[in-house]
Amino acid sequence: MATSLDQPAGRCYDIRMMDVLLLSRIQFAFTVAFHYLYPPLSIGLGIMLVLMEGLWLKTNQPIYHQMARFWTKVFALTFAIGVATGIVMEFEFGTNWATYSRYVGDVFGSALAAEGIFAFFLESGFLAVLLFGWDKVGRKMHFFSTCMVSLGAHFSAIWIVVANSWMQTPAGFRIEGEGLKARAVITDFWEMVFNPSSMDRLFHTLCGAWQAGAFLVVSVSAWYLLRKKHADFARASLRVGLTVGMAASLLQLVSGHSSAGGVAQNQPAKLAAFEGLYETQSRAPLALFGWVDEKSETVRGVEVPGLLSWLVHGDAAKPVKGLREFKPEDRPPVNRSFQYYHLMVAAGFGLIAVAGLGFLYFWRGSLFEKRWLLWLLVFSVLGPQLGNQAGWFAAETGRQPWIVYGLLRTSQGLSEVVKADMVLASLILFGFIYVLLFAVFVYLLNDKIQHGPDAADLMPSGKLALPMKH
Amino acid sequence: MTFASLDLNTVWFILIGVLFTGYAMLDGFDLGVGALHLFTDTDEERRVMLNAIGPVWDGNEVWLVTGGGALFAAFPNVYATVFSGFYFAFMLLLAALIFRAVAIEFRSKQPMRWWRQMWDVGFSAGSVLSSLLIGVAMGNIAWGVPVDERGEFAGTFWGLLHPYALLLGVTTVALFMMHGAIYALLKTAGPLHDKLRRWVINCMVFFIICYAVTTMATLLYVPHMAERVRANPWLFSVALVNMLAIANIPREIHLGRDGRAFLSSCLAMAALMGLFGLEMFPNLVLSNPNPAHSLTIYNAASSAKTLGIMLTIALIGVPIVLAYTVSIYWIFRGKVKLDRMSY
Numbered sequence: 001m002a003t004s005l006d007q008p009a010g011r012c013y014d015i016r017m018m019d020v021l022l023l024s025r026i027q028f029a030f031t032v033a034f035h036y037l038y039p040p041l042s043i044g045l046g047i048m049l050v051l052m053e054g055l056w057l058k059t060n061q062p063i064y065h066q067m068a069r070f071w072t073k074v075f076a077l078t079f080a081i082g083v084a085t086g087i088v089m090e091f092e093f094g095t096n097w098a099t100y101s102r103y104v105g106d107v108f109g110s111a112l113a114a115e116g117i118f119a120f121f122l123e124s125g126f127l128a129v130l131l132f133g134w135d136k137v138g139r140k141m142h143f144f145s146t147c148m149v150s151l152g153a154h155f156s157a158i159w160i161v162v163a164n165s166w167m168q169t170p171a172g173f174r175i176e177g178e179g180l181k182a183r184a185v186i187t188d189f190w191e192m193v194f195n196p197s198s199m200d201r202l203f204h205t206l207c208g209a210w211q212a213g214a215f216l217v218v219s220v221s222a223w224y225l226l227r228k229k230h231a232d233f234a235r236a237s238l239r240v241g242l243t244v245g246m247a248a249s250l251l252q253l254v255s256g257h258s259s260a261g262g263v264a265q266n267q268p269a270k271l272a273a274f275e276g277l278y279e280t281q282s283r284a285p286l287a288l289f290g291w292v293d294e295k296s297e298t299v300r301g302v303e304v305p306g307l308l309s310w311l312v313h314g315d316a317a318k319p320v321k322g323l324r325e326f327k328p329e330d331r332p333p334v335n336r337s338f339q340y341y342h343l344m345v346a347a348g349f350g351l352i353a354v355a356g357l358g359f360l361y362f363w364r365g366s367l368f369e370k371r372w373l374l375w376l377l378v379f380s381v382l383g384p385q386l387g388n389q390a391g392w393f394a395a396e397t398g399r400q401p402w403i404v405y406g407l408l409r410t411s412q413g414l415s416e417v418v419k420a421d422m423v424l425a426s427l428i429l430f431g432f433i434y435v436l437l438f439a440v441f442v443y444l445l446n447d448k449i450q451h452g453p454d455a456a457d458l459m460p461s462g463k464l465a466l467p468m469k470h
Numbered sequence: 471m472t473f474a475s476l477d478l479n480t481v482w483f484i485l486i487g488v489l490f491t492g493y494a495m496l497d498g499f500d501l502g503v504g505a506l507h508l509f510t511d512t513d514e515e516r517r518v519m520l521n522a523i524g525p526v527w528d529g530n531e532v533w534l535v536t537g538g539g540a541l542f543a544a545f546p547n548v549y550a551t552v553f554s555g556f557y558f559a560f561m562l563l564l565a566a567l568i569f570r571a572v573a574i575e576f577r578s579k580q581p582m583r584w585w586r587q588m589w590d591v592g593f594s595a596g597s598v599l600s601s602l603l604i605g606v607a608m609g610n611i612a613w614g615v616p617v618d619e620r621g622e623f624a625g626t627f628w629g630l631l632h633p634y635a636l637l638l639g640v641t642t643v644a645l646f647m648m649h650g651a652i653y654a655l656l657k658t659a660g661p662l663h664d665k666l667r668r669w670v671i672n673c674m675v676f677f678i679i680c681y682a683v684t685t686m687a688t689l690l691y692v693p694h695m696a697e698r699v700r701a702n703p704w705l706f707s708v709a710l711v712n713m714l715a716i717a718n719i720p721r722e723i724h725l726g727r728d729g730r731a732f733l734s735s736c737l738a739m740a741a742l743m744g745l746f747g748l749e750m751f752p753n754l755v756l757s758n759p760n761p762a763h764s765l766t767i768y769n770a771a772s773s774a775k776t777l778g779i780m781l782t783i784a785l786i787g788v789p790i791v792l793a794y795t796v797s798i799y800w801i802f803r804g805k806v807k808l809d810r811m812s813y
Contacts, residue, residue: 077575083528084571088564090538094553095560098622101553105546106772110780113543116536117787124532125791125798128525135809136801176773180620183546185773415554416622426561433565437572444579 019420021411024096027427029396031088033389034434038082040388043157043206044213044248045075046150049130051240053143062458063236068146069134070233070453071217074445076131081441083124088430096423099180100403100413106185107173107192108163115159123152154206161205165198167404168395169266175407184407196266200259201395207255208391210248211351211384217241218358219381220449222374233453235368238377242362245380246355252348257311263398264312267405268321269330270398273337275308277322284308284320289342292335297323299338332400340394347387354380478777479767482544483751485784489540491743493533495649495736500527502650504570504597505643506669507590515662516590520574520813521806522657527574529795531567543780547621547770548754555615555623556607559630563603570596578813598643605642609635612688612695612746614758621765634687641680645742648673649735652719655728659805670723670731678716694756695749705748712741 049071056064090112093101101108129137129145137145172191173184186192218241224234264271271277276292276299277284283306290301306316313320323331354376361367368374403410500523510516542549553560573593577586613634616624651670658666688695699705715738722731750756754770757763771777 080528080571080575083531084568087531087535087567090535090542091553091560091564094538094542094549095557096554098550098554101542101550102546105542105549106776109539109543109546109772110776110783112539113536113780114783114787116532116539117783117791120532120535121529121787121791121795124529125794127528128798129801132525132812133801186776186779189779415550415557416620417554417624418557422557422627425558429561429565433568437568440572440576444576447579 020414020418020423023420023423023427024414024418025410027423027430028092028096029393030427031085031092031430031434033392034438035082035085035089036388036392037385038078038085039153039157040209040212040384041078041216042075042082042213043150043153043209044211044384045071045078045216046146046153046213047210048213048217048240048244049075049146050143050150051244053146055240057139057143063232066233066453066457067237067240069457070448071237072130073448074216076127077441077444077448079123079127081437085434085437095426096415096418097403097413098415098417100408103183103408103413104167104404106183107166107170110186110189111159111163111166111193115156115163119152119155119159121152122155123149126152157205157209158202161202162193162195162198164395165201166192166195168201168399169195169197169262170404170407171195184404197259197262200255200262204252204255204259204391207248207252208384208388211245211252212388214241214245214248215351215380215384218245219378222377223449224452225368226371226374226378230452238367239362242355242358245351246359249348249351249355253352256345256348261312264320267398269323269326270332270337271312272321272323272326273332273334273398274341274394275320276334276338277308277320278324280319280322280325282309282317282319284312284322286311287338287342289346290338292338294334329401332398337394337398340390340397343390344387344394347383347390351380351383351387354383478774478781479771480752481781482540482771482777483747483754483767485781486537486540486544487743487747489533489537491740493530493537494739494743496530496533497527498601498646498739499523499650499653500530501597501601502646502648503654504593504650505601505647506650506654506673507594507597509669510662513586514808516586517578517808517813518658518662518806519654520577520593521808522654524574524813525802526799528571529798531571540780540784544772544777545754545765545767545770546772548765551617551621551623551755551765551770552607552611555625556610556630558627559603559607563600566596566599566603568596569593570600574813601643601646602639605639606630606635608642608746609638611750611755612638613692614694614756614761614764616759617755617757617763617765619763621763621770634691637680637684637687641677641684644673644677644680645739648677648719649732649739652723652728652732652735655723656732657804657806667723671720674716674720681716695746698748698751699745708741708744708748712738712745715741 049068052064052068052071055061056068126145126148129142130149133142133145170184172186172188172193172195174187175182176185177183217237221234221238221241224230225238260271260274263274275284275287276290278297285303285305286307287299288302288304290299290303292299309318309320310316312318323334357373358367358377361370361373399405401409401411403413503519503523507516507519510519538549569592573589573596577589577593580586610630613632615630618624648670651666651673655663655666655670699709715734718734719731719738722728722734752767753764754767755765757765
């Protein structure tokens with residue numbers, strides 16, 4: 001992880017600066033990876049809550065009310081940690097990446113402001129009704145609030161993915177000033193929002209989040225079935241979870257293909273790194289798995305000839321750009337990008353297989369008795385987390401050495417006044433707090449799961465017991 | 471100086487002021503409730519205090535997130551200079567806010583005494599430290615911080631902890647405690663309500679002492695923070711509104727009108743922030759020494775186009791936000807009743 005080779009004039013890099021770069025990158029990666037355990041769960045569970053409560057309104061079956069109540073509690077847990085760790089992310093742009101913030105503020109800022117105004121207020125405001133309003137408002141108003149929380153969660157994904165996509169494929173801007181004074185200035189807001197990668201990546205992110213929520217429901221339900229507890233609740237939850245999980249996993253396949261096509265077109269160095277492709281070639285192979293030796297520029301592993309060309313162009317004979325087209329200092333770390341990307345793809349296909357097996361045995365009528373399959377479903381909750389983390393690591397590692405692709409190098413985005421010892425201190429602080437936070441999260445999640453759904457929720461009381469007005 | 475020339479930069483100066491004022495009014499009361507938390511005696515009282523802020527604290531914190539986002543977008547140079555310059559102070563603020571959020575969520579999840587006490591201390595300490603750091607940051611902005619010719623912060627973490635900044639920190643804690651105590655009055659009944667009535671008076675005494683000392687210190691040592699009012703005597707009316715609003719609080723409480731007392735407290739905060747803004751304008755970060763390096767609403771701003779786009783976003787978004795924020799406060803109006811969904 002060296003600083004860039006062509007340093008801007010007038011700035012002196014020494015070993016201490018490199019430490020700041022390394023430590024700042026570790027801190028950002030650590031805090032954002034930890035944060036990103038939770039938003040996909042909130043987004044995915046949000047959809048699940050809308051479905052469960054919607055089913056309750058439609059069918060009046062109390063089991064759906066019980067489901068909505070139980071999963072709301074789990075949602076509250078993930079949401080709280082998501083908010084708390086999310087504020088850190090917003091602050092870190094300024095604290096650790098001040099030069100980057102000055103550079104992108106004009107463009108990036110409006111997306112972040114829109115996220116605050118459209119997403120966070122909506123989400124956190126209606127969350128109060130979702131959590132505490134069961135007896136204070138009518139069923140329809142409560143359902144409306146659940147929808148608004150879920151919508152807010154989706155909005156936040158929209159704006160943050162738009163901002164990140166702008167860093168991958170900048171559009172709708174011009175550069176003003178030179179050297180240290182240079183900054184990106186917006187010329188067309190909608191061109192910025194609909195930059196070449198934003199819609200593909202947004203859909204890809206959302207599918208990953210839906211998977212995360214759905215497979216959490218699947219996992220806990222399968223666990224109850226194995227333990228022979230809350231059987232009716234578990235069966236109903238498993239049905240809803242598996243359906244959403246299957247749908248999201250198949251959509252993810254479509255969206256993944258489309259995203260990769262976009263990467264090939266907009267960030268060819270990144271795609272080449274994902275596949276360890278050094279030489280530009282027609283009939284470019286797709287590596288199923290392997291190891292990239294960056295010194296000898298070779299890949300050892302299993303490859304399917306021509307498949308990459310075919311996937312990118314729909315024609316195996318067409319060429320795909322290799323890494324040798326790029327100067328060494330403009331290439332991302334190849335083996336790491338390769339491994340993250342392949343891990344993500346493996347997680348994606350694994351989830352389709354798991355959901356497929358679930359459907360097969362459900363159709364045969366023996367899903368709820370197949371213990372090996374239920375165990376597989378219990379562990380399926382890790383699949384989306386693995387895929388989401390690996391996918392983001394691939395996306396961000398593959399963008400290197402740029403912080404804004406082709407415009408600003410990561411090494412140029414640091415805060416001028418922040419020293420290595422300060423970042424080390426804050427990294428230790430966050431390390432300590434997040435380990436504690438994670439321990440508490442696991443403990444409480446386990447506690448809720450062990451406690452299970454409340455039998456009392458099968459008999460909705462107060463305003464909730466009123467029949468729907470038509 | 472006239473205020474007739476209302477350009478986009480000035481509008482955003484005002485809007486960011488409004489966002490941070492909203493933050494102070496809203497998160498101010500739940501930070502204050504946190505600072506008072508350990509003074510309560512029984513577990514039930516503590517649960518009532520927590521549930522008084524339970525449905526709304528999360529939304530209140532969003533004002534800080536949005537204020538930060540708006541600052542990033544409208545004045546990226548200020549965001550970059552202040553956040554990197556106040557590095558360690560902001561890291562501590564983050565740690566305190568996280569601890570506090572986690573404590574609110576997790577306290578009620580286990581009945582053990584040690585568990586609840588641990589989170590009670592976390593909640594209270596996190597609330598006090600957050601309020602203190604916010605005040606210290608305001609104090610430094612008022613006093614001015616060393617800024618070099620490139621607009622970068624040129625001071626140190628310890629340099630931020632000078633007496634005037636610490637004084638503003640303590641004053642902020644006092645202000646939030648008073649504000650929180652009044653809010654808690656609105657949400658409680660019975661013996662706890664009577665107890666809180668006594669606390670409000672104590673908090674007011676604490677705040678008024680801090681306020682008087684801060685005012686004197688400002689006039690003596692930070693004269694640039696009184697210059698505009700001195701030059702334009704009619705602006706003294708803002709200071710007058712502030713003092714009348716504060717004086718009105720004990721009167722309303724005496725008459726048993728808790729709601730009006732809370733509104734008075736909000737008005738006092740708005741007037742204080744108004745004064746702060748009037749004196750800062752058009753600076754956002756005052757360079758001390760060497761005022762020539764100050765970051766202003768012009769040399770630190772985004773392009774007019776971005777400011778215009780964001781104004782459109784704000785004009786669409788803010789009325790909707792206000793409408794449902796008010797609705798949600800309305801749904802959760804009245805005294806706290808503990809049930810099985812409570813914290």
